[in-house]
Amino acid sequence: MKITSVDVMALEQDPDSKNRPIICRVNTDEGIYGYGEAAIAIGTGANAAYELIKDLAPMIIGRDPFDNEVIWEKLFKSSFWAQGNGAIELSAISAIDIALWDIKGKALNLPLYKLLGGKQRESLRCYASQIQFGWATETFNPLKAPSGAPEFYAQAARKAVDQGYTAVKANFMRFDENGDMLSHEAATGYLSKKMMTLVEERMKAVRDEVGYDIDLIVENHAMTDAATGLQIAKLCEKYDVMFLEEPTMPLNPKVFEKIQHQTSVPLATGERSYTRWGFQPFIDNQSLTVIQPDIGNCGGLTEAKKICDMAHIYDLSVQMHVCSSPLSVAISLHLETAIPNFMIHEHHITNTTPFNIAQCRYDYQPVDGYITAPDLPGIGQEISDEALSKARIETIS
Known part of the structure; x- marks a missing residue:
């Protein structure tokens, strides 16, 4: 089997969340193809990731897709800039790598969790992620909350718990009392007494509503x-x-170490760390309890598995970061099913919106707070015909 071409795709942008999924489809001479995603859909970088996949694609034409380790090493070393752990470069490599795994699973007629060593567990506990935007809503705007009131946070948590979730996550610091996003100046240094009071009122409202049997995760988005x-x-x-x-930005692991030494609360980060080399300082200095690599930007499935194995040596738990299309959800489910040090699965609010769900053929949603990996061959997810018809697509051969 040989790779014959790569289709690079920019799916339609969500008009509300502004997510812009960047997808690649690697095609072979046997008619088997695989999908991968560059998990750079939020913020800036989507256009750059699209172009980088185009730049990398010629390096894999004519190669055997089963040689994922060989191809990964070539892309990492030959692209020059990837060795500096750049987010955009690694997201492009990740997309291609994921597609190779999809091809392998389809060729062998096996779901990816089988290729990763089998099921460590039948189902995955989930948490409802980003309830500061509400929950069970049709849309959300990442720059504006529907409300800043503590009662709103409590109501969103209640909706999630009523759906069967036993854990919820919120950023209690991102928005002011009117639901407007805090400025950089307001979010750095010591928070004002007024804002700290509001943050505590929100936390207390959630706890008063759902109690202490429900796990509460606090998100900070490295904004402070x-x-x-x-x-x-x-x-x-x-x-x-x-x-x-992400109590602060993850560029300096020593800062995480300093915070962890002064608090009993476990710390987590990973969505903006890349490759084994990016995670190694956090693992070595034991400043984290939970690592959160994103398969779509840390180096792909090939690299994410190695990162998880490194963490396992130090008894660190894993929660994959998932905040892109349903394709990224599916690939994460396979790895989380197969690794021994899985903690909990992130079910982001974007994965509950009709627009995002329509990007792919299958809709994998939690039932009573638990979700299972697909049993279909490969990733078990395909870009929908509707999404393909609206996508910008270029073919490299």
């Missing part, structure tokens, strides 16, 4: 500096938080 991150961590201790995600 270390001083503020420690403030938030201390507040999390009071409300028995499961873990605090």
Whole structure:
């Protein structure tokens, strides 16, 4: 089997969330193809990832898709800039790598969790992610919350719990009392007493509504500096938080180590860390309890499995970061099913919206707070005909 061409796709942008999934389809001479995604749909970078896949595609034409390790090493070394752990470069490599695994699974008529060693568990516990936007809504705007009131957070948590979730995650710091996103100046340094009071009122409202049998995860999106991150961590201790995600930006692992030494709340990060080399400092200094690699930007499935295995040596738990199309959801489910150190699956609000669901053929949603990996060959997910008809597609051969 040989790779004959690569189709690079920019799916239609969600008019509300502004997500822009970048997909590649690797085709072979035996008619088997595989899909992969560059998980750079939010923020800036989608156009760059699209062009980078085009740049990398000629390097894999004519190669055997089963040689994923050989191809990964070639892309990583030959692309020059990837060795600096750049997010856009690694997201393009990730998309191609994921597509190769999809081809392997389809060729062998096996779901990917089988190729990864089998099921460690039959189903995956999920948490409802980003309830600051509400829950069970048709759309969401990442730059504006429907409300900033503590009662709104409590109501969103209640909706998720009523659907069977036993864990929820919210960013209690992102929006002010009117639901407007805090400015950079307002979110760094020590938070104002007014804002800290509002953050605590929101946490308390959620706890009062759903109790302490429900796990509460606090998201920070690295929007604050270390001083503020420690403030938030201390507040999390009071409300028995499961873990605090991205208390500050992950560029300096020593800062995470400093925060962790001053709080009992477990810390997590990973969606903006790439390859084994990017995760190694966090693993070595034991500043994290939970690692959160994104298969669509950390280097693909080939690299994500190695990162998870490294973490397992130090008894660290894994929660894959999932915030892209349903294709990324499916690939994450396979790895989380197969690894021994899985903690919990992130079910992001974007994966509940009709627009995002329509991007792919199959709709994998939790039932009573649990979800299972697809049993179809390969990833078990395909881009829908509707999404393909609206996508911008270029073929490299």
